[in-house]
Amino acid sequence: MIERRNQSGSGLHDPILEKLGMEIAAGELPTGHVLTLDGIQERFGVSRTVAREAMRILESMGLVQSRRRVGITVRPIADWNVFDPKVIWWRLSGPARGAQLRTLTELRIAVEPLAAGAAARAATAAQRSRVVELAATLRRLGEAAELTEFMERDVEFHALLLQASGNEMFGALADVVAAVLRGRTQLGLMPHKPVPQALDLHEAVAAAVAGGRSAEAETAMRALLVEVRSAMLPG
Amino acid sequence: MIERRNQSGSGLHDPILEKLGMEIAAGELPTGHVLTLDGIQERFGVSRTVAREAMRILESMGLVQSRRRVGITVRPIADWNVFDPKVIWWRLSGPARGAQLRTLTELRIAVEPLAAGAAARAATAAQRSRVVELAATLRRLGEAAELTEFMERDVEFHALLLQASGNEMFGALADVVAAVLRGRTQLGLMPHKPVPQALDLHEAVAAAVAGGRSAEAETAMRALLVEVRSAMLPG
DNA sequence: TCAACGGAAAGGTAACACCATTTGCACCCT
DNA sequence: AGGGTGCAAATGGTGTTACCTTTCCGTTGA
Numbered sequence: 275m276i277e278r279r280n281q282s283g284s285g286l287h288d289p290i291l292e293k294l295g296m297e298i299a300a301g302e303l304p305t306g307h308v309l310t311l312d313g314i315q316e317r318f319g320v321s322r323t324v325a326r327e328a329m330r331i332l333e334s335m336g337l338v339q340s341r342r343r344v345g346i347t348v349r350p351i352a353d354w355n356v357f358d359p360k361v362i363w364w365r366l367s368g369p370a371r372g373a374q375l376r377t378l379t380e381l382r383i384a385v386e387p388l389a390a391g392a393a394a395r396a397a398t399a400a401q402r403s404r405v406v407e408l409a410a411t412l413r414r415l416g417e418a419a420e421l422t423e424f425m426e427r428d429v430e431f432h433a434l435l436l437q438a439s440g441n442e443m444f445g446a447l448a449d450v451v452a453a454v455l456r457g458r459t460q461l462g463l464m465p466h467k468p469v470p471q472a473l474d475l476h477e478a479v480a481a482a483v484a485g486g487r488s489a490e491a492e493t494a495m496r497a498l499l500v501e502v503r504s505a506m507l508p509g
Numbered sequence: 510m511i512e513r514r515n516q517s518g519s520g521l522h523d524p525i526l527e528k529l530g531m532e533i534a535a536g537e538l539p540t541g542h543v544l545t546l547d548g549i550q551e552r553f554g555v556s557r558t559v560a561r562e563a564m565r566i567l568e569s570m571g572l573v574q575s576r577r578r579v580g581i582t583v584r585p586i587a588d589w590n591v592f593d594p595k596v597i598w599w600r601l602s603g604p605a606r607g608a609q610l611r612t613l614t615e616l617r618i619a620v621e622p623l624a625a626g627a628a629a630r631a632a633t634a635a636q637r638s639r640v641v642e643l644a645a646t647l648r649r650l651g652e653a654a655e656l657t658e659f660m661e662r663d664v665e666f667h668a669l670l671l672q673a674s675g676n677e678m679f680g681a682l683a684d685v686v687a688a689v690l691r692g693r694t695q696l697g698l699m700p701h702k703p704v705p706q707a708l709d710l711h712e713a714v715a716a717a718v719a720g721g722r723s724a725e726a727e728t729a730m731r732a733l734l735v736e737v738r739s740a741m742l743p744g
Numbered sequence: 745t746c747a748a749c750g751g752a753a754a755g756g757t758a759a760c761a762c763c764a765t766t767t768g769c770a771c772c773c774t
Numbered sequence: 775a776g777g778g779t780g781c782a783a784a785t786g787g788t789g790t791t792a793c794c795t796t797t798c799c800g801t802t803g804a
Contacts, residue, residue, distance in 0.1 A: 286756070289563075296784045310786065321757045323558065326787085327565045330522075334566045339643045343765040356681045360569075377676045384623045388615065399647030439697075446591045521789070556790045561754085577754045577797045695745065 287328040290318045294328065295360060298337050298348055300368035309338070309346040335361055362450055366457050369399055377460070379452045379506060383499045385447060386432065390440040391492035394483045397439035402484040405434055409480035416468035424468060425459050433478065435483065435495075463506050522563040525553045529563065530595060531585055533572050535603035544573070544581040570596055597685055601681060601692055610696070612687045614741060621667065624674040627725035629718045631675035637719040640669055645667035651703040659703060659710045660694050666711065668719065670730075698741045707736055 294314075297303045314325040329346055333336045336353045340346045354361055365374040393401070408431045415424040432455070433448035458464055475498035482491035529549075532538045549560040564581055567573045571588045576582045582677070589596055600609040643666045650659040667690070668683035693699055710733040717726035 312786080323561075323734045323756065323758090327557075327562055329787095330562045331569045334569060336726060339672055340787065342763075343785060345786065352680065354681075355590075355593055356678050358590060377678050380623065380627070380676050381620070381678050384619045385616070393613070441615050442586060443591050443612050443616050445587065446589075463746085541783095547753080558789065558791095562752095575754065578752060578799060580753065 275367045276436065287324050287331070288318055290314065290320065290325070291328045291331055291360075293318075294332060295335075295337065295364045296367060298332075299361065299364035299370065301370070303348050305348050305350045307348045307478065308344065309348075311346070314346075318390070337361070359449060363453065366453060371457070371461070375454060375457060375463075375506070378435075378450065379499075379503050381447070381455065382451060383496070383503065385444055386436070386451075386499055387492045389441070389444040389494040390479055390483060390495035391437045391488040392439035392441060392444070392487050393435045394488040394491040397438040397483060398405050401434060401438045405431065405438075406484050408434065409477045412468075412476050413473050416473045420465045421459065421464070421467075425455055425464075428476075430482075435479070438483075465505060469505075472498060521555060522559050522566070525549065525555065525559070526563045526566055526595075527599075528553075529567060530570075530572065530599045531602060533567075534596065534599035534605065536584050536605070540583055540585045542583045543579065544583075546581070549581075558689075572596070594684060598688065601688060606692070606696070610689060610692060610698075610741070613685065614734075614738050616682070617686060617689065618731070618738065620679055621671070621686075621734055622727045622731040624671045624676070624679040625714055625718060625730035626723040627674035627676060627679070628670045629721050629723040629726040632673040632718060636669060636673045640666065640715045642675075643669065644712045647703075647711050648708050651708045654702045656694065656699070656702075659697075660690055664690050664697050666715075670714070673718075693741065700740055704736070707733060710736065 294303070294309075303309070309329075311322060311325050311329065314320075314329065315322055318325070329338065329340060333340055333346075335355045335358050336349060338346050339349050356362070356365075362374065362378070365371070393405075397405070403426055411427050412424060414429065415427060429452045432451050436448045436451065437445040439445065475494055478494040479498060480496055481489055482488075529538070529544075538544070544564075546557060546560050546564065549555075549564065550557055553560070564573065564575060568575055568581075570593050573581050573582050591597070591600075597609065599605070599614070609625060613632070624692060628640075643662055646662050647659060649665065664687045666685050671683045671686065672680040674680065676740045684724075710729055713729040714726055714733060717729055
């Protein structure tokens with residue numbers, strides 16, 4: 275399982291939100307499908323209040339629309355908040371997983387190079403030294419083919435740079451990138467052993483960030499991600 | 510007013526969601542501040558159910574966390590779903606407007622060039638001709654200094670390319686970019702008359718997309734956005 | 745120092761009145 | 775006969791109230 279880092283307060287609506295969200299994201303409840311509160315109550319054995327609250331959340335994410343007399347209608351994907359971590363998670367968990375990984379990878383290629391460049395300008399001293407340290411660790415783990423541990427450090431590496439960018443919208447993508455990295459290894463889209471070039475590029479990014487060389491950090495990160503994508507495509 | 514294109518079902522929680530969301534986004538309710546359902550009920554004169562539903566939505570956006578015996582606590586911005594259109598809207602409406610415009614502009618620089626490149630590969634024939642048409646219209650309106658109409662066509666131009674990219678995550682940013690463009694003119698961050706270079710670049714992007722020249726579309730769009738940012742920064 | 749306890753506040757259930765919208769049917773005019 | 779108009783009933787979300795349960799924070803007392 276991909277780790278679930280949501281706070282999820284164990285509430286009663288959480289399971290039903292999860293189930294309905296997944297079914298919608300998976301397309302099992304297609305656009306235009308109509309649910310009713312009564313149906314939800316009965317299906318999950320909960321009170322109306324709970325059913326309503328779950329539905330409200332779904333509605334605020336754009337997955338459904340609630341209208342009087344007609345019920346709760348599933349909306350087309352164009353209306354979804356596709357940046358909502360829950361929605362991303364649901365799509366990653368369902369049959370659209372491959373497509374979601376592809377769109378997320380494109381997003382990474384767009385954002386992470388700029389984030390790395392910004393981090394080279396904005397990172398704290400602690401962050402700069404940590405990123406260098408992480409790159410060295412990745413080198414060691416990669417050459418030892420310690421895949422799981424490598425992935426966890428890689429998650430930390432990318433999250434650190436996104437958060438050090440000083441742009442909270444970039445920082446908010448850290449969890450999403452973590453999900454992508456974990457999902458990718460889980461899907462077997464990783465090479466059996468990280469290619470040396472990737473290790474070089476991690477180190478190049480780290481060195482550029484540590485040295486405050488913004489443009490260099492950006493291009494190195496871009497090269498790294500393009501390499502990642504090319505490794506994903508053919509399978 | 511920046512146009513509000515939310516569906517906002519006129520419900521009774523919508524006003525209270527709006528008010529609380531704005532107050533949190535504005536920092537009037539600082540991180541750690543504690544609300545109670547009773548307080549919300551009383552303040553807005555609504556029943557417990559309505560207060561709870563509004564709170565649930567806020568919670569699903571990461572703005573607050575609800576805990577028994579403690580109340581409803583405002584969470585730090587790092588936990589917010591800063592890509593949620595409502596959150597973006599609230600931040601744009603409050604004192605953080607300038608900061609939000611800056612982070613959004615960085616996001617645009619990250620995403621729109623890649624989206625334009627993807628659009629050059631994926632756009633339909635209708636979209637290709639429309640983008641060329643829009644660029645010509647922008648030229649005409651820009652030279653005539655028809656600022657309002659120019660902005661509306663500009664919104665359409667950028668939205669079209671984001672949606673034509675074939676990546677629904679990029680497409681979902683269309684509304685956000687629209688808000689940025691409208692907010693920017695409203696803030697007076699636009700030159701009195703669009704600079705000729707910007708008009709040239711719009712046409713260059715359009716021609717490259719229409720001709721399927723992906724790399725060219727990408728670099729032209731990047732140049733356009735960098736120009737936009739430099740126009741915003743000094744004032 | 746730590747365990748027990750009281751109470752505050754959210755979590756959840758149930759029953760109800762209300763209201764908007766749709767559906768369908770009756771009616772009337774052409 | 776056909777079709778539009780309008781009334782009425784069914785349906786399903788919206789909002790309110792009352793009440794009980796569960797969780798933990800803070801205090802108190804051994």
